[in-house]
Amino acid sequence: MRVAFNVIDETIWFIDRPHEPWTVQAEARAAGRLDDERLRLAVRSALARHPMARARQAPWRFWQPGFAWEIMEEPQVDALSIVDCPDDAALARIRSDLYGHPVPLATSPPLRVRLAHHAAGDVVLLGVNHAASDGLGTLRLLASIVRGYAGAPDPVPDVDPLAVRDLRTPLALDGLPGRIRHAAALVTELRRPKARIAPERAGDGPGYGFHLVRLDAGDTPALGSRRPPGATVNDVLLAALHLAIAEWNAEHGAPCERIGVMMPVNLRPPERRNEVVGNFSSFVTVATDPEDRGRPETTVAAVTAQSRRVKAGGPPGALVDVLATPLPRPLLLKEVTWGLLPFVLERGLDTAVLSNLGRLGEPLSFGADAGDVAEVWFSPPARMPVGLALGAVTIGRWLHLSFRYRHPLFDPGAAARFATRYVGALDRLAA
Template sequence: MKTRYPLSVTDELFLHLEKPDEPMSLQLEIRFSGRIDEKQLEVAAYSAMRMHPLASVRQHRTKGGDGYEWETVDRPDEDPVLTVVCDDAAALDAARNEFYSRRLLLESAPPFRFLVAHLDGGDWLFLKMSHAVTDAFGAYRFLQSVLRRYAGVNDTQPDDVDIIPARNLSREFGAKSLSERIRRATGLLGYLMESVQLPTRIAPHFAEDKAGVSFVSHTFPIADTDALAVLRKGSATLNDVLAALLHLTIARWNDSRKESSGRITLMNAMNLRPITWQQEGVGNMSLWVNVTTTETERRHYERTLASITEQTRKIKTRETAGLLVDLLDMTQLLPTKLRKALTQLMPLTGNFVVDTSVLNNLGRVPDLPDPAGKTGRITAIRFSPPTNMPMGVAVGAVTLRGELTVTFRYRLAQFDRHAAEAFCDQFVGLTNELVGAAQGTSD
């Protein structure tokens, strides 16, 4: 039996942000030491779809024809599992880039695809999931469900998880009275005034005038991941450290190419799931917020980190979440066509006009089961959020089994492969430089 769910405000904004040649899909990848059984994976995917209702939906026009809603299906319209055989690493990269550069047609279910890439030395499993359906935390939870079923491991979630109504963030965070709305309006005005200032753009290098994305990743071994703790000062989190490193990397990259790097602003995802199920639920339960630095604040790492830490401290308050939810609710008062146009100017869902780049850190994620048998064990993980030009670089971070992996997703209109590798190397080099200096100081 078909069930229909309303699009949340965040669902709708991501739906409108997507362009035919710039998909708004999340990247999650796992590598195994052995070979993946596609049939077994397909069975696991079907089972996981029954647990997570938004993993089995398609886009459906509302009765008035002016908007959309999600409609569940009993059987997918499209095969959720695809397969490719790769002869070498170059063929694997080509398959990955082509897979993630293609848009998911949400008129057909499901709103995700798996690609099994067979490769000597161990298969890769690519998951592409629409950001109109879920945020990155939800995409990881869905991947976890699929792999638990594939490995024959029990998969449960807390009894109070009810993602469908929870996506209506205004119930929890919206203003509850007229006086509260008036008080928040002052803060909202200041937020919007800050957001409309033009940002620094990452200097393109050997870019091509064509659509598509590609990826470069770096994994910090356990010892190097642990060593990042020396870069945390005061109440700073690892996410604050990564944001500071990315701000400084962008500034160095631009300076070396004689491009300006004044106001740098990053989009960061704020997970608004209830504390009792922070890593549960497939759906959009995050808001995007801006973290900004000036040239003066980037003169020293400690000053950069202090500025970012103070901004994120304020962002994490309930008041800020409420302010952003109120802004989202305001857009619902507009006609659909105006709402679609407004998404290009929304600072909290992907403002590609006023942000330099995006950083989405999944943090230390719950472990994934090793399937064993012919599939073997998990040997690598990668994750990145989507991005559109002119914000040509998006950075995803995830820590699994003590190792931090940072993935740089770049538009082909921003970098070629060599430039992307150089940008990644600059980030890693800066990180090692600062860690070495901090360890030398503490000795």
Template sequence: MIAPGTAVGRVLIPFPTVDEVSRHCLSDDEPESVHIEVHLPGRVDPARLRAAFRRALLTHPRVLMREVPGRRHRRSFAWEVTGEPDSDPVSFAGRGADALARVRARALSACPPLTLSPPMRLEVVEVDGGKVAPESSSVASGTATETGTVLLLTMHHTALDAPSGLRVLATTAEQYGGVDALPVTGRVRPGSSGPAPSGTGRAVRARPVRVAPDSRPEAVRARAVGNGMLQADLPVPRRVARTGGLPPWTVNDQLLVAASLMVGRWNVSQGRPAGPVRITMPVDDRPRGTEMPMGNGTRLVEVAMTSEDPRDKDLLLGERPDPAAVARLLRTTARRTRALKSAQGAPMGAGASLLTAPLLPVGIRGVLTRGARRAAGPWTSTALVTNIGRVPYALDFGDAGRATAVWFSAPARMPRGLSLAAASTGGRLHVTLRWSRALLGEAAGADLVGLFEESLSTTSLTSTGAHAPGAGPGAGIRKVDATATDAEASSARDHARGPGGPYHRDTPRPDPTPGGARSTQDNHKRPS
């Protein structure tokens, strides 16, 4: 909704529900940032890139906005569309692995200010053939090095989401390369036939299980601030044949099931009882062309990751998940996600819409919103899983080449404390696990990614009826936190203890994932 302001040519946009809730709950300890990494094989020209990014911003004027300052007794927050950037959002961070590590760390620790237009920054790093992360493997080739350019876009999530940022980068590529991209079709959802059926999992509102904290002393976790992040380059899970026009389950369903198995197996390894896992999943129905509305355009739904047969719990969380139980959970999850995607609803539910209604001053609404968030903490979903799917843009930067990999991450604030984001480019699945350091440390994050890879391998093999020798717990690939310092990374490897025991650098294990897994972290294996 756009409303004219008092000044000539001034355009004000009242905060939508999602923006206001985020604005009320901001915290310096856990910045509300979204980061997108685009890896290119060649070099970019600084002047051309600056000009292309500026033209992209002008193509999407809704991005050129800043928060209108005001007092706590005003009735609403508002964005002011500026028409021009307040400052140059493009910077060149240098060359090499150290520069990339610093930029990644900044993306998780420092949001672009909401008071400057646009609330995003684009940092450019040249990778000169050195290691792209501590003991990392290559994003593009599987070797120990990468050569080219990394474009790292950081946005304030109060203003913009990952699909919006990706659309701006796609327009930047079109402007830089001088070639218009092919038209992008919008997503097609199955039609809705009335209220969401009971298969959505809404009928039984069980209190979801929390991700178990790691073994660090509670006092140490309480002092930890910010987010950790780890990235993995995996094969896209195998799709299952369609029956009756629809597949029994999708790649997105496999990601949800793999995430739930990851959490369940992690909690059991930490001595916690297994419980119902609920996953928050953004649903985005916006078109992907240049007409795509910018901002936070997704609605959040919750998927109950519980099998309809209670006996499946032990079969799913055993040493090797039972393929039949995994298939049953995949079918149940597919039915629930289809119903949730086709149903209509408020972006964050009726409660959030009521809290943000302009009936009270924003200061009072902020107190009520933060109080409601604390009260709802025990009922908050277990994890956030965001899947963009196949990146719908070529991201062709002309002589700098097409994107070889695209990673992005979403905030991981407590009490949830864990988010998983996925996108596929060039037949590879690029997964980012992000966590609150108040919940998990570097070693625990590496354990979780290993468990996710094993679980995703299980769902992929279930889709084809195949079995992977040694694909149970203990066969996952080990990694080091992308944002950790060299000392932190070394300490994490030397002292990590998880579901499969300590790290052994000299004991490689077969890779259980079809097609092999590559990572931007190290590739140590976990022994059985």
């Protein structure tokens, strides 16, 4: 069966680069040890349940108007590999290797899975080519793997997951005039220069580094009892990132006028907010100027006002509004267009990316033998000159933050220092 790429699939295909691949990170850590073959069966069960997890890119020619997926009955390659990690340093190398290499789309599935045996609990690492799915879809697929291993029920919504992929319908707004108005807002924002995070001890290697931080939400006042009035957890996470970037740049003597943080907006309907593997997210910019960052409360207020506008009237200036406007055809002209955009709009690209998947609706468990899922990690990619993507997901009382960075921006020590500054900014946001 063939299905067309939607506008987000196609966009990611064009901006993907081998040295900074657009892979989505999703990981689950077990309390105990996982059996290799039992996990292999769980992966195959998850692929069978979600059609886009079995997709491959159909052969194409530059004169065609667009790309298409072929949904395969069975995966063509074994997606799972098994590794032993004697310590955390070995696990970090496995993580960087998995997410730092492109996942091929020419064969099914468009993802790779690694089982890392570790003394502190085995880790299932899932890397999905972002052209095939967004963060929520990737986390949903990871949940299917965990439930399949445990032999637990894994219900899916009563919809055809391939028939709901057209993003133009939920973004119709008030028709073409509304789409043009929203596209104009995005173009205006892209024309405004954004600050760049000051690099520290950076190298020039390909791929990504990761710095993981686990916070007890109950012991982080800004996320709980002392959250600023009217602000959501997502607003607080966004505001802290704006403050951390401004303070980091001030420390390094780097300019920092307008900061823009790219934030995904989930386009799935509320009844299946966390369901269906695929790309169902648009992107908006949440921006602050120096006057917004004079005090923590003004930063939160500026961020909260923008997020409320998004919720009230749809994603203003959402990236997909521009993408839904027909680009030149055939594919050759589209590639030329996408190749020129970074040179035209690079100054207006956002400063960083933040994607918060929220709280897992129910605990995940690998079953009686391997125990509950103790940790869940997630992050989106970020190409230079952005270079930093912060992924957030909450399980129980624990907020998991994955600072994913390009090597031309940070080395591991610099990433750890930036993360510490971010946590400090969270603390200062407590009301």
